[in-house]
Amino acid sequence: MRPLTEEETKIFFKKLAEYIGSNIKKLLERPDDQYCFRLHRTRVYYVSEKIMKQATNTGRKKLASLGVCFGKFTKTGNFRLSITSLDYLAQYAIYRVWIKPSAELSFLYGNHVLKAGLGRITDSTPQYQGVVVYSMSDIPLGFGRTAKSTQECRKLDSEQIVCFHQSDIGEYLRDESKMF
Amino acid sequence: MDVSSILNKAEKKPLHIPEKNDDLQYDIGNLTTLDSLSINSEEFLKDVDNNIKDLTRDNAQLLINKLFQIEGELTDTGVVIQLPDPTTKIPREKPVPEEKPLTKWEKFAREKGIKKRKKSRKVWDQNKQQWGYRSGYGKANNEMDEVIIEDKGEIEAEDPFLQRKQNKQKRIQQQKKNELMNIARSKNGKVAKQTERVIEDLSKQAGKRLTRKQRLQKMFRVVQQSTASHGLFDKRVKNEPKVKLSKKQQFNSVTEPDLKNETKNHLDVLDRILDHTDVSINLEKAINQFKDTIDDADIKPKQQKKKSKSRKPRKPKKKK
Structure with a gap:
């Protein structure tokens, strides 16, 4: 476990900003407690100061996890957000997509969101923008990227993809063994 | 035994001269001939084995005839002849040896055109009254051999x-x-x-x-x-x-973290990133608002456009 280097911070924030933009500030400056990002075995964790300090007592080999995992650095040095970060993404997301109850199951099996399943979408969402996907009852289901801008979505056929699937809460079941 | 007489006799009976034109290329130095013309392909193919044997015998005979034309010397073991230099050029087996790299002096001498002068191997030794080698063990005029050094007022050392x-x-x-x-x-x-x-x-x-x-x-x-x-x-x-x-990368301390400073650095990084990504005017949003207002009321588009452009974007609006 160690703090992120400046280069790592840059890569991480760039990816995070695609979903929550300048709301990253709210993650860093919280009124309740001091929080920080820590890197442990290529994964980035969002931890309170208290837990982080407790974790320093555990050896690197024995420490399994701490705080909330936001994702991991790939071996090529990119950053991948993981589904465990959904709590925070959903809180601060700038662009959102709501899907109809009929399309929920399909999305939770890892499929893209089609126009037919699209309930609502944030106004003026650009193309290829990182978005958080909600059910119509405002339960966050996962996140992805828009395939078309809001403007273009209006003209699409019902079978065309509106939002590319990246991650969904079905992964907690599907990828249980690989996740942590 | 006089071989030449035998040879002369043999020449009179031209049994050893094959019935063919002598159009071979000889390389006596390598004991080789090259026959590039003699094959009549149709007849040759009828009985290849025998034809090759005949041809080879004839050509070998011609080559040996050439050898006997060279004048030999009689020695204890028999007649010995001196072969001429080989004429066929055969590629060398090993690569050409590399040139030795020049020493600093050799390089300098080459540039200045200084040439080595031959020196005699031996020089006269005045003290020993005899010739001695110029260098090496027991060389002539060796100052180390002198038992007495004459003090001409130049000696400074003790x-x-x-x-x-x-x-x-x-x-x-x-x-x-x-x-x-x-x-x-x-x-x-x-x-x-x-x-x-x-x-x-x-x-x-x-x-x-x-x-x-x-x-x-x-x-x-x-x-x-x-x-x-x-x-x-x-x-x-x-x-x-x-x-x-090279030094290992130093990370910030894990056990004694300076969180305030860390957060500040993170915010700096964030500012730099957002500067790049944020566009101050969200054109699409502006256009949408502009269109909506046109639909709502009949206002002249020119005035409205200015108004909508001046508005700031990125206010999350959750409505389609």
Whole structure:
């Protein structure tokens, strides 16, 4: 476990900003407690100061996890957000997509969101923008990227993809063994 | 035994002369002939084996005839002839030997056009009253052999004998050094020069001019690590300083974190990123609002456009 280097911070924030933009500030400056990002075995964790300090007592080999995992650095040095970060993404997301109850199951099996399943979408969402996907009852289901801008979505056929699937809460079941 | 008489007799009976035109190319030096014309392909193919045998016999006979034409010498073992030089050019088996690298003096001499003069191997030794070798063991005019040194008022050292010894040692050391330098120059002259150039560039970039010693030290450090193992398995020269690998990356302290500072750094990074990604005017949003207002009320588009453009974007609006 160690703090992120400046280069790592840059890569991480760039990816995070695609979903929550300048709301990253709210993650860093919280009124309740001091929080920080820590890197442990290529994964980035969002931890309170208290837990982080407790974790320093555990050896690197024995420490399994701490705080909330936001994702991991790939071996090529990119950053991948993981589904465990959904709590925070959903809180601060700038662009959102709501899907109809009929399309929920399909999305939770890892499929893209089609126009037919699209309930609502944030106004003026650009193309290829990182978005958080909600059910119509405002339960966050996962996140992805828009395939078309809001403007273009209006003209699409019902079978065309509106939002590319990246991650969904079905992964907690599907990828249980690989996740942590 | 006079062979030539036998030969003369044999020539009269031309049994050994095959019935064919002698249009062969000979290379007597290599005991070879080359027959490039004789094959009549149709007849030849009828009985290849015998045809080849006949042809070979005839040609071998012709070659041997040529050998007997050369005048020989009679020795104890029989007639011996001297073969002429081979004419066929055969490619050499091994590559052409590389030229020896020039020593510093040889290079200098070549540039200045200085040529070696032959010196006699032996010189006259006045003291011993005999000829002796110019150099080497027991050489002539060896000052080390002198038992008495005449003081002409030039001797400064306390012990002139010892000084001579020391001087000789110095000369030997210098020569050894020169030899080593010559080897080094010939072996890694290229590498050394390249490295030197790199270091020179680096020091220039840093705005510093290094002294020769500093440059050498720096170069040494570079060369030390220039193998696959970063010099781990290289043979060490005597008194060679240890290889220092480049410093490990230092991370901020884990156990005594300065969280406030860390957060501040994170915010700085964030500001830089957002500066790049944020566009101050969200054109699409502006256009949408503009269109909506047109639909709602009949206002002149020109005035409205200005208004909508001045509005700031990125206010999350959760409505389609």
